[in-house]
Amino acid sequence: MAVSSEIREQAARDVLAVLPDRANDLARLHILVNGDEPVVTVIGKYNHGKSSLLNELTGRDTFAVSDKRETVSLAHSVHLGVHWLDAPGLDADVGTEDDRHALQAAWLRSDIRLFVHAAKEGELDTKETALLAELSADGERTKRQTLFVLSQVDQLADDHELENVCKAIGEQVPGTVLNVVSSTRNRKALEGGKKLLLEKSGILALRATLHSALDRVPSARAHELALVFNDIREECRTLRAAQEKSRDVLRETQQQQGLDFRRGLQAVIEKVGGDIDAMLNALGADHASIPDSAKDAYAITAGKVERAHIQIAYSRACIEMDGFLAGHGVVGLPSEQETKARSLNSVMIAVMGVSVKFRKDLRKMFCEASGRERMQREFTQYYELSDDRRALAKQIEEMEAAIVAAQRASAALHALEARA
Ligand SMILES: Nc1nc2c(ncn2[C@@H]2O[C@H](COP(=O)(O)OP(=O)(O)O)[C@@H](O)[C@H]2O)c(=O)[nH]1
Numbered sequence: 037m038a039v040s041s042e043i044r045e046q047a048a049r050d051v052l053a054v055l056p057d058r059a060n061d062l063a064r065l066h067i068l069v070n071g072d073e074p075v076v077t078v079i080g081k082y083n084h085g086k087s088s089l090l091n092e093l094t095g096r097d098t099f100a101v102s103d104k105r106e107t108v109s110l111a112h113s114v115h116l117g118v119h120w121l122d123a124p125g126l127d128a129d130v131g132t133e134d135d136r137h138a139l140q141a142a143w144l145r146s147d148i149r150l151f152v153h154a155a156k157e158g159e160l161d162t163k164e165t166a167l168l169a170e171l172s173a174d175g176e177r178t179k180r181q182t183l184f185v186l187s188q189v190d191q192l193a194d195d196h197e198l199e200n201v202c203k204a205i206g207e208q209v210p211g212t213v214l215n216v217v218s219s220t221r222n223r224k225a226l227e228g229g230k231k232l233l234l235e236k237s238g239i240l241a242l243r244a245t246l247h248s249a250l251d252r253v254p255s256a257r258a259h260e261l262a263l264v265f266n267d268i269r270e271e272c273r274t275l276r277a278a279q280e281k282s283r284d285v286l287r288e289t290q291q292q293q294g295l296d297f298r299r300g301l302q303a304v305i306e307k308v309g310g311d312i313d314a315m316l317n318a319l320g321a322d323h324a325s326i327p328d329s330a331k332d333a334y335a336i337t338a339g340k341v342e343r344a345h346i347q348i349a350y351s352r353a354c355i356e357m358d359g360f361l362a363g364h365g366v367v368g369l370p371s372e373q374e375t376k377a378r379s380l381n382s383v384m385i386a387v388m389g390v391s392v393k394f395r396k397d398l399r400k401m402f403c404e405a406s407g408r409e410r411m412q413r414e415f416t417q418y419y420e421l422s423d424d425r426r427a428l429a430k431q432i433e434e435m436e437a438a439i440v441a442a443q444r445a446s447a448a449l450h451a452l453e454a455r456a
């Protein structure tokens with residue numbers, strides 16, 4: 037059943053947003069979900085007879101044959117219910133960026149790969165053996181099939197030489213069935229009506245093998261479809277589990293830090309309050325309100341002593357609290373509250389003001405519950421607005437957005453799978 041393109045595109049977008057490395061798998065899913073004709077592609081080096089082979093297999097001269105490198109991008113033809121794809125050669129020395137794209141596309145789209153190697157070249161080179169290993173590993177996973185075609189065998193002197201080549205290759209890729217063919221012989225036999233030569237060309241036998249391979253394509257595709265869905269689903273799930281764990285750890289950190297701050301602040305406020313209380317209790321009569329006269333300008337008066345005491349006690353308390361706040365990253369005002377007067381842009385000044393003159397003000401601020409609660413509340417507010425705390429909150433927010441994206445990917449995949 038064909039799946040609507042909106043569902044496919046949505047799935048691709050949502051999954052790629054969280055799993056960008058799955059682009060190829062998603063492209064493959066598109067093909068599998070669409071259920072188009074089975075795709076047979078040739079793969080191998082330049083001039084090994086790939087295009088000729090496709091022409092002989094289809095019985096039509098669709099694909100360009102040449103001594104020069106010819107197939108630059110993907111050439112394709114649908115014939116007898118099969119989609120035939122001619123890919124460029126995989127020689128790195130002459131390959132271009134376009135070639136690589138074409139090869140990738142051929143790899144992606146193929147259900148059956150005909151790996152073509154010209155007999156006169158003898159053994160496989162390292163590039164070919166590497167590719168075969170890759171094809172075989174992919175085949176194990178996806179059940180996509182690779183048939184080895186030993187081509188242009190008419191170019192060998194005799195059967196003995198053919199045997200030697202087959203033996204050498206057999207040692208390189210043990211257990212591989214070699215489909216021995218000659219496109220030239222096939223063409224000649226057809227043109228000359230030579231039945232024996234036709235048999236000897238190996239094309240008929242290869243066609244039969246290919247036929248059986250094509251019969252296995254539907255079950256292979258079903259296997260691959262389930263496999264790719266499964267892989268992506270699992271990866272989404274793993275990703276989400278990791279994201280949720282990270283978010284939980286971040287939240288826990290956020291909570292613990294907040295708790296530590298509030299407790300620490302409370303302890304500091306209690307301590308400075310206690311110190312001030314003790315200091316005030318130790319003082320004698322309050323002289324703050326006795327005015328100094330002009331004659332006292334250079335004299336130490338009781339009023340001046342009183343004010344000095346208050347100022348020192350206040351400064352000490354502020355320094356102690358400031359030390360605690362700085363240790364928790366609470367120093368400057370958040371940028372949106374800053375004023376032009378730089379010296380006023382500190383949290384301490386914003387909460388405490390610049391000075392205190394009287395005992396009753398000190399007591400109100402540091403010793404009474406309402407004063408302490410105010411400090412606790414206001415410093416905690418600034419703490420939450422500090423850079424580190426905001427960064428942490430932002431991290432949590434981003435992680436939550438990532439979790440939502442992963443959930444969306446899972447849902448989109450599910451929708452696609454339900455309709456596949
Ligand atoms: N002798 C011989 N030549 C072949 C055979 N198949 C292809 N060729 C020639 O090998 C050259 C390359 O063939 P082509 O199919 O274009 O190879 P491709 O580059 O792998 O697609 C051409 O000159 C073909 O005529 C074959 O079976 N026998």
Ligand SMILES: [Mg+2]
Pocket residue numbers: 083086087088100101102106107122
């Ligand atoms: Mg070609």
